[in-house]
Amino acid sequence: MRVMLFTDTIGDLNGVSRFLQDMAENALLRGDDLQVITSTAKQCPEKGNIHNFPPQFRMRMPYYQELDLAFPPGDLIESFVNNNLPDLIHISTPGPVGMLGKKIAKKFGINVIGTYHTDFPAYIRDNTGSKLLKRMTDRWMERFYKKFIHIFSRSEIYGEIMQKDIRIAPEKISYIRPGTNLKRFSPNHRHERVWELYGFSGQSVKVLYVGRMTKEKNVPFLLDVWEKLKEQYPDLNVELALIGEGSCHQRALALKSIGVHALGPVVGDELSHFYASADIFVFPSVTDTLGQVVMESAASGLPVVVSTVGGPKSLINPERPSGYAVNTGDMDLWVDHLRRLIDEKQLRESLGESGKSYMQSFPIEHSYEDFWGVHQRYYDEQA
Numbered sequence: 001m002r003v004m005l006f007t008d009t010i011g012d013l014n015g016v017s018r019f020l021q022d023m024a025e026n027a028l029l030r031g032d033d034l035q036v037i038t039s040t041a042k043q044c045p046e047k048g049n050i051h052n053f054p055p056q057f058r059m060r061m062p063y064y065q066e067l068d069l070a071f072p073p074g075d076l077i078e079s080f081v082n083n084n085l086p087d088l089i090h091i092s093t094p095g096p097v098g099m100l101g102k103k104i105a106k107k108f109g110i111n112v113i114g115t116y117h118t119d120f121p122a123y124i125r126d127n128t129g130s131k132l133l134k135r136m137t138d139r140w141m142e143r144f145y146k147k148f149i150h151i152f153s154r155s156e157i158y159g160e161i162m163q164k165d166i167r168i169a170p171e172k173i174s175y176i177r178p179g180t181n182l183k184r185f186s187p188n189h190r191h192e193r194v195w196e197l198y199g200f201s202g203q204s205v206k207v208l209y210v211g212r213m214t215k216e217k218n219v220p221f222l223l224d225v226w227e228k229l230k231e232q233y234p235d236l237n238v239e240l241a242l243i244g245e246g247s248c249h250q251r252a253l254a255l256k257s258i259g260v261h262a263l264g265p266v267v268g269d270e271l272s273h274f275y276a277s278a279d280i281f282v283f284p285s286v287t288d289t290l291g292q293v294v295m296e297s298a299a300s301g302l303p304v305v306v307s308t309v310g311g312p313k314s315l316i317n318p319e320r321p322s323g324y325a326v327n328t329g330d331m332d333l334w335v336d337h338l339r340r341l342i343d344e345k346q347l348r349e350s351l352g353e354s355g356k357s358y359m360q361s362f363p364i365e366h367s368y369e370d371f372w373g374v375h376q377r378y379y380d381e382q383a
Contacts, residue, residue, distance in 0.1 A: 014211070113149060200261065208279075208302070218284040280303055280348060282306075307328045
């Protein structure tokens, strides 16, 4: 079976990119024929089954400035597909590359499977405040996914949202088990000197955020929480590390005097070092379909504080708490939870150990088995 996956993001600092890189890597390890098609001017992972066709034109995506809208060379990609005809096409993103994949699939009569990685309608609502634009985006997403024979959800919570908001039939939806790379994200990568290199205090408690620094990730709320925490407890020896890029970067830089460090994008081994060397992970997003970064931080041994909305709360150990899901409508509660974690080292270590133990049940190999297994089922039905 040959599967060709079209994506608009593969080298960016986001959970979707790391998930797709893991899928490509697992396919190579298992000898499965998965070819990834993308078009980006950014650095692209060097794997034998990832094919980057330099874009003809690119621009910043409105409301998502960290992601390029890259317009791919259609003729070149269509020729590549024609010379390597797949049995199924997988579309991972509804951008220009994804739309091209859909067009090529229709031309060659190839069935399409997709993944609903990103809740773009929610992003539109959060960035514009317009419920009308959100509904319009819902309808566009409904049309985009309508002819797909199957669509993956990254969490059970978002499977319900997909049915309700973009009207996908429940029989078309399945759930990919959460998974993370347990070798790449582990307490074994702890490296105290990483903080010295970036100007942190050696003795402070380190609170970490990883992701886009934008409104739809609720970073303005996180910075508000931090200002209130430092105002109420000025003697706390604690610093906040923000890894990522986005519209909130300048505001974060202005808060350096109260222990905020805006580090920009960090990838590879250095990102693993930051996870394993921090003390607490915070992620207030209310628009994430899963929250890959929450899994990465928990696997690295960190207690997590997440919102009560979306996929991340499903990643907290239900048997023995590994963190807190806190309503983002209650800033005082966020301050209280952070203050307690900062003060109580034993609590941090207990929650972190629980999270690390829980993540051992979620290797990325399980996600790949679900991903490839559905494609195999539809291929067998076609045959």
